[in-house]
Amino acid sequence: MTDVAAVERIGDEISALEGEFNRQIQIRPELSRKLVSFQANKEIPGYRWFRYKEGFSAPLIERIIVDLEITKGRVLDPFAGSGVTLFVGCSKGLDATGIELLPVGCELIRVRKAVMQAADKAALAGAVTKFRKLAHWKDLAPKSVFPHVRITEGAFPPVSERKLCAYLEDVDEVDDPLVKSLLRFAAMCVLEEISFTRKDGQYLRWDYRSPRGNGGRPFDKGTIKPFDDAIDHKLAQIVDDLSNSADLFGNSALGSLNGNLDLFEGSCLSVLPKLHGLEFDAVITSPPYCNRYDYTRTYALELAFLGIANEPLKTLRQTMLTCTVENRPKTDLDSQISAELLQRVRHAVSQQSALNAILDYIDDRKSGGLLNNNGIPRMIRNYFLELSIVVAEIGESLKPGAPFVMINDNVRYEGVEVPVDLILSDIAKAFGYDVDAIWVLPVGKGNSSQQMGAHGREELRKCVYVWRKAKARSAKKSKRESALQKSG
Ligand SMILES: C[S@@+](CC[C@H](N)C(=O)[O-])C[C@H]1O[C@@H](n2cnc3c(N)ncnc32)[C@H](O)[C@@H]1O
Known part of the structure; x- marks a missing residue:
């Protein structure tokens, strides 16, 4: 035909x-x-x-x-x-x-x-606020490394990657399982913002400043947030939402x-x-x-x-x-x-x-x-x-x-x-x-x-x-x- x-x-x-x-x-x-x-x-x-x-x-x-x-x-x-x-x-x-x-x-x-x-959302918000204010991770030298897979190697600026690891080590010390999982989750929520990458449907696009570059046309992602700023903002948002949680x-x-x-x-x-x-x-x-x-x-x-x-x-x-x-x-x-x-x-x-x-x-x-x-x-x-x-x-x-x-x-x-x-x-x-x-x-x-x-x-x-x-x-x-x- x-x-x-x-x-x-x-x-x-x-x-x-x-x-x-x-x-x-x-x-x-x-x-x-x-x-x-x-x-x-x-x-x-x-x-x-x-x-x-x-x-x-x-x-x-x-x-x-x-x-x-x-x-x-x-x-x-x-x-x-x-x-x-x-x-x-x-x-x-x-x-x-x-x-x-x-x-x-x-x-x-x-x-x-x-x-x-959670039975007491105010207490949860309080625990997150306390962790955020203490910000112990800022002074920690991390012992761990981020568990990269092949396609994510080099995705974060080295300073942010170290801060991220320090933060996660600090979170590991938290006793309450719900507070701990919420704090870990907050870090997952900022990974894209602190990375050289942007989600783009079929794959991750890499910013021209990354060690990988982007192969073809250079891609400028715009602002890449430092980890400390990104996590601070995320934790504040979570606390805010826990306190005023009315939807539209x-x-x-x-x-x-x-x-x-x-x-x-x-x-x-x-x-x-x-x-x-x-x-x-x-x-x-x-x-x-x-x-x-x-x-x-x-x-x-x-x-x-x-x-x-x-x-x-x-x-x-x-x-x-x-x-x-x-x-x-x-x-x-x-x-x-x-x-x-x-x-x-x-x-x-x-x-x-x-x-x-x-x-x-x-x-x-x-x-x-x-x-x-x-x-x-x-x-x-x-x-x-x-x-x-x-x-x-x-x-x-x-x-x-x-x-x-x-x-x-x-x-x-x-x-x-x-x-x-x-x-x-x-x-x-x-x-x-x-x-x-x-x-x-x-x-x-x-x-x-x-x-x-x-x-x-x-x-x-x-x-x-x-x-x-x-x-x-x-x-x-x-x-x-x-x-x-x-x-x-
Ligand atoms: C269009 S998204 C759905 C988003 C969802 N409506 C929401 O509001 O978040 C399609 C989802 O299907 C999931 N998915 C793909 N293959 C699947 C499978 N075999 N079994 C279950 N989920 C699958 C994907 O991981 C993705 O989360």
């Missing part, structure tokens, strides 16, 4: 999907980028401690819970990140279950949960949890099959996007800080949901997921015709040596396979009629839009979900710099999908559909 014919075929397939979901695709002006992304968290006590750039905003989750009338029961986030769904859910009186693989996200959730459960809604962002919060640390691909006994009343989640962003590189400083060494870091990279060209196919899916479900998922994904048209085209470009990275088709294929497994697994535990809300971006490769929203919504239907709505942000996402040259500023949709587990009658229908599929 010629390129022109292949692109036309993709266009036809996407138009067919747009037709199928015409009623559900709704532009929602109130869903500004700020509301949907981490930006809106920047002023909220507790949430502003650590810049988890991929996190969504607490006000968005609050809004979804209110609009969809999720008033009781248990909410699940299988990609919990910094735990926004869990904490907002609990603040509204829901129980919350989160699954998160990246130790940085797990640490954010653990520490925040412990702080919220006047709720207490760091107040007590009004529901149970359970965190499973690991991959949702292996945890979800073990949760079939639980029943969920809602899912609100945002998976990694199919955009090559590598969390294990952008959060490398924090991972090293948490003691993740080189080899475990590589294993972690491969265990993450496939979304980078480095991800190899996961060979352990058969041992984690039931053969029956895996077969249904493979079948549903292989039948999705828009995805097939896109992959055929990109495979052809690969055969012609035209891709800038040959891992792209494998990444797209496995992204949809793995995410569909998650959707199907959750279908086993979600109550009939319960909402499944997903925030995700569409992407573009080789000049072709991959309408992740429509493809996933179509696959979700095969697993007993009704597609209630696909809310589209009024201004979509621009192209990556590589794509920009060829395609200008064509917008890619950023969406909030609202699916619902079909009620009993249509669930039967979907069982019939899947039986038909299996026989087909």
Whole structure:
């Protein structure tokens, strides 16, 4: 097939999907980028401690819970990140279950949960203030060194690195476990600010002043804060938030949890099959996007800080949901997921015709040596396979009629839009979900710099999908559909 014919075929397939979901695709002006992304968290006590750039905003989750009338029961986030769904859910009186693989996200959730459960927040704030005022670390000559991994070597100016180590040694002397973990956590929160690096989606960018330089175009990060200033500011912010913890809604962002919060640390691909006994009343989640962003590189400083060494870091990279060209196919899916479900998922994904048209085209470009990275088709294929497994697994535990809300971006490769929203919504239907709505942000996402040259500023949709587990009658229908599929 010629390129022109292949692109036309993709266009036809996407138009067919747009037709199928015409009623559900709704532009929602109130869903500004700020509301949907981490930006809106920047002023909220507790949430502003650590810049988890991929996190969504607490006000968005609050809004979804209110609009969809999720008033009781248990909410699940299988990609919990910094735990926004869990904490907002609990603040509204829901129980919350989160699954998160990246130790940085797990640490954010653990520490925040412990702080919220602290019986006496004033005493906690007092202990942090005392430590900050005494500042013993400033006079310590550290005996320890920072546990770098290969990709973080040289990330800090030497003076700051020594101060950081002295601070951590000082923290080690603190008796109270909660005060100690909060003080350690404060240091994790300033690593980016005191380093020569900036998180930049696919990797860490290195400032021109660092020993590594930046290879290509010199990058100027701007101010690199000395450790003492950065930690002083962070500790003051934490104390402030512990003392005045009202969030933007006047709720207490760091107040007590009004529901149970359970965190499973690991991959949702292996945890979800073990949760079939639980029943969920809602899912609100945002998976990694199919955009090559590598969390294990952008959060490398924090991972090293948490003691993740080189080899475990590589294993972690491969265990993450496939979304980078480095991800190899996961060979352990058969041992984690039931053969029956895996077969249904493979079948549903292989039948999705828009995805097939896109992959055929990109495979052809690969055969012609035209891709800038040959891992792209494998990444797209496995992204949809793995995410569909998650959707199907959750279908086993979600109550009939319960909402499944997903925030995700569409992407573009080789000049072709991959309408992740429509493809996933179509696959979700095969697993007993009704597609209630696909809310589209009024201004979509621009192209990556590589794509920009060829395609200008064509917008890619950023969406909030609202699916619902079909009620009993249509669930039967979907069982019939899947039986038909299996026989087909
Ligand atoms: C877009 S972020 C979610 C951010 C989250 N909504 C928040 O508010 O912080 C996607 C998350 O999925 C996590 N993740 C990636 N692969 C995973 C897997 N296999 N199992 C569980 N979590 C995974 C990443 O570490 C990341 O925290």
